[in-house]
Amino acid sequence: MRIMYSADRFRSGGFSTFFIFQGALLVLLGVLIVMFPDLLRVMVATFFILIGILVLGFGLTMRKMERTFPDNRDQFLDL
Numbered sequence: 001m002r003i004m005y006s007a008d009r010f011r012s013g014g015f016s017t018f019f020i021f022q023g024a025l026l027v028l029l030g031v032l033i034v035m036f037p038d039l040l041r042v043m044v045a046t047f048f049i050l051i052g053i054l055v056l057g058f059g060l061t062m063r064k065m066e067r068t069f070p071d072n073r074d075q076f077l078d079l
Contacts, residue, residue, distance in 0.1 A: 033040045 029043075033043075
């Protein structure tokens with residue numbers, strides 16, 4: 001799947017730009033973490049809080065769906 005495809009191979013803004021941007025961002029984050037070790041703690045804590053909120057929201061949505069459609073519970077949970 002091509003996220004940003006450029007018909008002209010020599011023009012910037014193609015699919016490779018996406019990876020170059022990500023690589024530069026990761027290097028920058030690595031340098032910032034070396035310079036400020038407490039930044040890693042903040043980043044990990046923020047990640048856990050955000051993922052926890054998402055999982056809670058998903059669980060509450062599942063509970064609402066189970067209560068709204070109680071007869072289809074078995075069909076809904078079968079993948």
